[in-house]
Amino acid sequence: xxxxxxxxxxxxxxxxxxxxxxxxxxxxxxxxxxxxxxxxxxxxxxxxxxxxxxxxxxxxxxxxxxxxxxxxxxxxxxxxxxxxxxxxxxxxxxxxxxxxxxxxxxxxxxxxxxxxxxxxxxxxxxxxxxxxxxxxxxxxxxxxxxxxxxxxxxxxxxxxxxxxxxxxxxxxxxxxxxxxxxxxxxxxxxxxxxxxxxxxxxxxxxxxxxxxxxxxxxxxxxxxxxxxxxxxxxxxxxxxxxxxxxxxxxxxxxxxxxxxxxxxxxxxxxxxxxxxxxxxxxxxxxxxxxxxxxxxxxxxxxxxxxxxxxxxxx
Amino acid sequence: xxxxxxxxxxxxxxxxxxxxxxxxxxxxxxxxxxxxxxxxxxxxxxxxxxxxxxxxxxxxxxxxxxxxxxxxxxxxxxxxxxxxxxxxxxxxxxxxxxxxxxxxxxxxxxxxxxxxxxxxxxxxxxxxxxxxxxxxxxxxxxxxxxxxxxxxxxxxxxxxxxxxxxxxxxxxxxxxxxxxxxxxxxxxxxxxxxxxxxxxxxxxxxxxxxxxxxxxxxxxxxxxxxxxxxxxxxxxxxxxxxxxxxxxxxxxxxxxxxxxxxxxxxxxxxx
Numbered sequence: 001x002x003x004x005x006x007x008x009x010x011x012x013x014x015x016x017x018x019x020x021x022x023x024x025x026x027x028x029x030x031x032x033x034x035x036x037x038x039x040x041x042x043x044x045x046x047x048x049x050x051x052x053x054x055x056x057x058x059x060x061x062x063x064x065x066x067x068x069x070x071x072x073x074x075x076x077x078x079x080x081x082x083x084x085x086x087x088x089x090x091x092x093x094x095x096x097x098x099x100x101x102x103x104x105x106x107x108x109x110x111x112x113x114x115x116x117x118x119x120x121x122x123x124x125x126x127x128x129x130x131x132x133x134x135x136x137x138x139x140x141x142x143x144x145x146x147x148x149x150x151x152x153x154x155x156x157x158x159x160x161x162x163x164x165x166x167x168x169x170x171x172x173x174x175x176x177x178x179x180x181x182x183x184x185x186x187x188x189x190x191x192x193x194x195x196x197x198x199x200x201x202x203x204x205x206x207x208x209x210x211x212x213x214x215x216x217x218x219x220x221x222x223x224x225x226x227x228x229x230x231x232x233x234x235x236x237x238x239x240x241x242x243x244x245x246x247x248x249x250x251x252x253x254x255x256x257x258x259x260x261x262x263x264x265x266x267x268x269x270x271x272x273x274x275x276x277x278x279x280x281x282x283x284x285x286x287x288x289x290x291x292x293x294x295x296x297x298x299x300x301x302x303x304x305x306x307x308x309x310x311x312x313x314x
Numbered sequence: 315x316x317x318x319x320x321x322x323x324x325x326x327x328x329x330x331x332x333x334x335x336x337x338x339x340x341x342x343x344x345x346x347x348x349x350x351x352x353x354x355x356x357x358x359x360x361x362x363x364x365x366x367x368x369x370x371x372x373x374x375x376x377x378x379x380x381x382x383x384x385x386x387x388x389x390x391x392x393x394x395x396x397x398x399x400x401x402x403x404x405x406x407x408x409x410x411x412x413x414x415x416x417x418x419x420x421x422x423x424x425x426x427x428x429x430x431x432x433x434x435x436x437x438x439x440x441x442x443x444x445x446x447x448x449x450x451x452x453x454x455x456x457x458x459x460x461x462x463x464x465x466x467x468x469x470x471x472x473x474x475x476x477x478x479x480x481x482x483x484x485x486x487x488x489x490x491x492x493x494x495x496x497x498x499x500x501x502x503x504x505x506x507x508x509x510x511x512x513x514x515x516x517x518x519x520x521x522x523x524x525x526x527x528x529x530x531x532x533x534x535x536x537x538x539x540x541x542x543x544x545x546x547x548x549x550x551x552x553x554x555x556x557x558x559x560x561x562x563x564x565x566x567x568x569x570x571x572x573x574x575x576x577x578x579x580x581x582x583x584x585x
Binding site: 143296 | 424425427428429430431432433434435436437439440441443444445516520523524527528529530543547550551554557558561564565568569571572573576
């Protein structure tokens, strides 16, 4: 069996465990997914009974799980409790905004991490500052950083818009870019804090290897050794770490999008949370987990293909 | 420095000092503060920070500094207790997997992987929304969402300790598995567990604050730093102090925990 097939065979039970977890969580509510209606004096008990039957909630849990999972795999994610539209439709229309935000902030975080990580591996002064900055970045509550930046740059200085993806009037490219700045900065800080530390560690590790000493002995300049030899050595594991952090990115996107009213999947999630819109919440958690498992699968397969050392003896 | 003495890095010592000071301030809050936790002063609502109210007052004229100190009790308690829950669970699961091996190990590690793949904050937000927990249950939830990292490192540690001769010797003289694990294996895991705990405290405080910020964590009238921010977010422009101070305390506390954790990690890796 090829590596990819074996790795895929591991991912399937993983996804099954995750689906059990998500399903169990929603059904752990006293009263199940309809608990919201139980406290509502306007909903009569016979209506609840009818809804339970209509939604299949009166069937055994195991049956419900199997039919839910089968429908989910087919792309039928049910209807939103909030507005009755298909969950798939509500989620798909939010995807572009999230991809834009996460994509731009990841790119920025990667660039910052490479610059800071390489600088920290080379210069002691940079290393000290970077390590303080990194611990600070990992410790700052993301939503609070967002609120403080809004206060400073939008309300006090008036330089940047505080929320949304574009002005109501529409606005051109400059307007859209201005709306991107703060949310991207917040997400990038959160990611670069961890990644720069990791890259610094792996560049230093590479600089201690015999092959960098050999290059030094051949008279290769120090900056070239770092950029051409050590960084290259460090980049593949770094790329894996970035991909494996998809789970943290999803959490970060939920918080950042909500604070900045960014119309992506993350703010759809918090809107659904406020309304206890369980079908949307389940779909979000499943999609995010499937994305995490898929990215880690791709990372493993890519490393296996690109790095002969990970293949072992045939 | 005399040989054998434990060298504590300066930042970690400062961080520990600040953390101890915060715990003392929180514990002694009723003694220190001239104001009661829920004393209203309707004549001075939404007052900016001043000599009498250092952090200002909120929309009901309650002293914010007093509320931040009382909020510290909840936030710190959630942080420390949830970290204890996480680490104990992590040790139990990791040690079981590492010691038992075979299918038990495989099963536990798949569950660990699955838990790691589900984004932690949204998972907890749904759990908190569904279960509407009180503070004690919230601590358990946050703790139950944080054991995976500890379980992984403890498992690796147990696997390497298991291969030592002193373990074989203990088993050879007839010691039962539970005794070998408790007396010979787990003590070796303690340094790893200590690092995991400091990091888990910071993570627990951040998670509680995020949950409360989204309105599904600690519920009013109880105050935690997170739910103070939840209430402050709508008035951030007119009364910024209501949001700035509680958030700054979250930041400071988590910074101290992470600084100690980083110092311990550096010590462990340089050795």
